[in-house]
Amino acid sequence: MSKMNPLAKYTKIEEIFVKLASNNVIKYNNNVLTSIKQGVCARAARDEIMLNTPDALIGGDAIIRVIENCVPGINEAGELFVNDVEQLLIAIKVASKETDYEIQTKCPKCDHEGAFNRDLQSLLDSMTYFSEQPTLQLANGLKVFFKPYTWNEYSDFGQRMFQEQKKSDMIDMLDEDAIEEKKKMFTEVFENMTQLNFDMIVQSIEKIETPDGDEVTDHDFISEWVSSLPKSTLMDVRTESDKLQEIGISHEMEVECSECHHEWVIDRLRYDPSHFFGYSFSLPSQKK
Numbered sequence: 329m330s331k332m333n334p335l336a337k338y339t340k341i342e343e344i345f346v347k348l349a350s351n352n353v354i355k356y357n358n359n360v361l362t363s364i365k366q367g368v369c370a371r372a373a374r375d376e377i378m379l380n381t382p383d384a385l386i387g388g389d390a391i392i393r394v395i396e397n398c399v400p401g402i403n404e405a406g407e408l409f410v411n412d413v414e415q416l417l418i419a420i421k422v423a424s425k426e427t428d429y430e431i432q433t434k435c436p437k438c439d440h441e442g443a444f445n446r447d448l449q450s451l452l453d454s455m456t457y458f459s460e461q462p463t464l465q466l467a468n469g470l471k472v473f474f475k476p477y478t479w480n481e482y483s484d485f486g487q488r489m490f491q492e493q494k495k496s497d498m499i500d501m502l503d504e505d506a507i508e509e510k511k512k513m514f515t516e517v518f519e520n521m522t523q524l525n526f527d528m529i530v531q532s533i534e535k536i537e538t539p540d541g542d543e544v545t546d547h548d549f550i551s552e553w554v555s556s557l558p559k560s561t562l563m564d565v566r567t568e569s570d571k572l573q574e575i576g577i578s579h580e581m582e583v584e585c586s587e588c589h590h591e592w593v594i595d596r597l598r599y600d601p602s603h604f605f606g607y608s609f610s611l612p613s614q615k616k
Contacts, residue, residue, distance in 0.1 A: 346416070347365050410573065461475075477528075477532065499513050529569055578597075
């Protein structure tokens with residue numbers, strides 16, 4: 329008969345509690361998590377190892393394992409919405425007694441490179457929550473229901489983006505006289521990126537309701553429908569899809585250059601440790 333380790337009850341101590349950004353508005357399957365409110369533990373030594381293993385980060389596995397180890401109420405972290413994943417990663421840092429994280433950027437006016445710190449507790453305190461499921465009512469009577477990407481979907485998109493970035497870098501390295509080869513590779517990258525953007529739109533749609541009362545959830549049918557949309561309608565769908573990815577942790581930060589005192593806003597600051605190894609498709613851009 330095996331003995332119970334008397335130290336077991338001291339290994340998982342929930343330091344803070346958070347309500348997830350999804351807010352039980354966009355539903356999870358029953359086996360993904362136990363509650364929309366989650367207790368968060370500090371990182372363990374094995375979590376630090378995972379977060380410093382490039383292969384595990386690029387594949388998305390490191391984030392899944394760290395969340396499942398640090399948030400006892402999460403059973404399937406890969407099926408969490410990205411909005412909730414980012415929030416939990418920030419919460420894990422706070423539970424681990426970290427107060428901020430650093431971002432490197434360049435002033436768009438004088439090109440001075442500098443670092444700014446983002447206060448972690450402020451990010452948690454100022455975050456937003458889903459209050460209703462985002463929808464888009466079209467003139468033809470169709471009603472489109474959106475959902476955020478899951479971490480598994482986000483990781484897949486990111487890896488595909490990473491592969492195309494590597495191909496793009498290879499094009500730049502080719503000799504100038506390799507014109508035909510450059511054209512062929514450029515066309516391939518362009519087509520793959522177009523398909524990636526299309527797949528991202530499709531994957532952000534949970535279902536479509538018709539005026540006849542039908543509810544379409546089959547992604548093959550949705551994909552076929554999206555591919556037939558006129559440009560203006562497709563842009564409306566894409567705009568709504570992009571909006572819901574911004575709910576949760578703020579992705580903007582006002583900064584001032586220490587050299588020329590130029591003020592601007594850095595946006596798309598999604599906290600994702602895997603982007604430090606090059607694959608994230610949410611790299612920062614800047615608003616002047």
